[in-house]
Amino acid sequence: MNNIRQRPIPWDGAARAGTITEAQLAKIKAVDKVKREQRKQVVEGDLDGYRILFLGGPGTTGVLESASKRSDVIQYILVLLSDLLEGVPALVKALFRDPDPYQHLLPLLAHSNNSEDPIPLLTSTVLTTLMANSKDESASTERALPLVLSYLCGLVKNSNDAGLQDIAVMEYSSLLYGKSSRQLFWKQRSETVAPLIEILRKAAGVGGESSASLWSGNTATRSGGFEGISGGVGLQLLYHVLLVLWQLSFEAEDIGNDLDDEYDIVLLYTQLLRLSPKEKTTRLLLSTLYNLLDANPSTLLPTAVLARLPALLQNFSGRHLTDPDLQEDLEKLKEMLEEYQKTKTTFDEYVAEVQSGHLRWSPPHRHQVFWAENARKILEFENGEIPRKLADIMKKPWENDKAVLAIACNDVGCLVKEVPEKRYQLEKLGLKTRIMELMQDSDENVRWESLRALGGWLKYSFEGN
Structure with missing residues (x-):
């Protein structure tokens, strides 16, 4: 300028x-x-x-x-x-x-x-200033804002120019001044939120295509994606992206569950907390997590436990933290999770894991007593939500994390074994057909677990005849 x-x-x-x-x-x-x-x-x-x-x-x-x-x-x-x-x-x-x-x-x-033409960028600055300084929520602003967001998202996606990315993200931040603008921002999330999540995944050292490495714990535990490492994310850009998502988290009651379903945000933020290079980024991470968990305790607290957030927060307590707001958010989060853990059950953990859309070999899967006590409850929970979710998980190929398919086959087999009279409920969801397909999978563990699951199915079929 x-x-x-x-x-x-x-x-x-x-x-x-x-x-x-x-x-x-x-x-x-x-x-x-x-x-x-x-x-x-x-x-x-x-x-x-x-x-x-x-x-x-x-x-x-x-x-x-x-x-x-x-x-x-x-x-x-x-x-x-x-x-x-x-x-x-x-x-x-x-x-x-x-x-x-x-x-x-x-x-x-x-x-x-022409990407070198400064006029569109100058115009976006004028429009952002006009909207932000007026806090206007009239019909004309509501019509104009999506167009401004679409332009800015093009800059955010331009990973070859971190300077332009940062300008666009700061303009996003200026625009999220009220409920109406935050709702419009979320409505356009495939354009607005998704590229920001990609930047955070890069900062966390995770591939953009899935959160498999996060769930399995196969990520760098030091500053894998931050500035100074090849292909890293600059601290300033990281801070501004976290600022935008923190602003968005004030709508957590309406969007928190979708934010986690679509982007695994609780898991991603837990990993970013492990790597956070500065108190100012740590504060935004903790405050955003608090907003999300506080507004959606029944769904997101189990996910936070699954992501091992409580243990991480205990480690933070031993650090010398100077920011009083950060200390307050840390204590509030710890209290919330401790209170939840006093009352949670293994069943809650299992449901949270399935609802997260990503399975790992956590203790319940191989625990015979767990299945004996909970199989019927799992099938009946929320009118069959859990087997439906298992069916959704099994539809995906999971090229980067074949263990998910093996675990799903194990779980379906356990349900059939414990509640054989309900196997038709699982067949209607296409689970038997999918298990038969997975007997041809390239992964040896998937083939073995699918064979075991089908064996149980056949056993009860023969006994029933």
């Missing part, structure tokens, strides 16, 4: 060529290259005039529209407008007297396909 501010614009020539009018030129010169306080007085003394300068009015064309053929003028005007929106809060309100203050700005987000 500074380069554009310093660039000389031949204003008089632009006026003679009809690019801008004499009246527009007079208004620009009155605030151009003058001290901040003087600029503020000039604009506050003529708010309607400056609104019309940028946006136009009845029978009057705004400067962004009239100068549309001159990229240098448009760039300069956008920087000037951005400075004025930051320095003169009254102008922000004045622009909203226009029926649609975004009308001439939004098209500039798609000004050209």
Whole structure:
């Protein structure tokens, strides 16, 4: 922006060529290259005039529209407008007297396909400043915000330019000023949230395609993905991504379960806590986890235990922490988890594991007493939710973690063994057919467990005849 501010614009020539009018030129010169306080007085003394300068009015064309053929003028005007929106809060309100203050700005987000063109980026800054400083939630902002988010998500996905990624993520943060904008942000999560999760997975040293390595514990325990390591994530970008997701976590009651179902966020944040390089990142991680678990205790507390969060928090207690807010969040989280662990059962742990969508060889799977006591309860829980979830898990190929399929076959076999009269419930879900398919799997353990499961099925079939 500074380069554009310093660039000389031949204003008089632009006026003679009809690019801008004499009246527009007079208004620009009155605030151009003058001290901040003087600029503020000039604009506050003529708010309607400056609104019309940028946006136009009845029978009057705004400067962004009239100068549309001159990229240098448009760039300069956008920087000037951005400075004025930051320095003169009254102008922000004045622009909203226009029926649609975004009308001439939004098209500039798609000004050209040239990635070097600064106009779309400058426009996104103006739009973000306008929305954030006004905290506007009108219908026109609700229509404009998704377009701004779509533009910014393109920058976030550009992993070759960490500077642009960081600018976009900071603009996200500015835009999440209220419930309405956070809901719109979440509604576009495949564009907005998913790329942020990819950045965090990279920081945690996890491949983007699945959380298999996190669940199995096969990740680096030191700063695997952070700055200084090849292909790492810079601390500033990491902090800003965590800030955005912390802001989003204020909607945890509505989105917390989906956030974990779709992105394994509790598990991911537990791993990031292990690696967190600074207190400021640790504080955001703990605060976000607290918001999520506090709003969704019945579903996410079991997941947190499964992710081994309680043991990690105990380790934190031995560290010298200087941030009082961080210490408070740490204590609140520990208390919440300790209280839950006093009352939880192995059944709760098993349900949480299946609901997480990822199985590992935790103790219940191989425990005969567990199945004898809980098989019927598992089949009846929430009208058969657990076998349905097992069926969903088994539909996936799990190329990176074949153990999941082996464990699922084991569990289905145990259910058939303990409650043979309910095997038709499992057959209706396609589980018997899938187990027969897995007898041809490339993985030896999957073939063995599928054979064992089918053996139990056949045994009860023969006995029933």
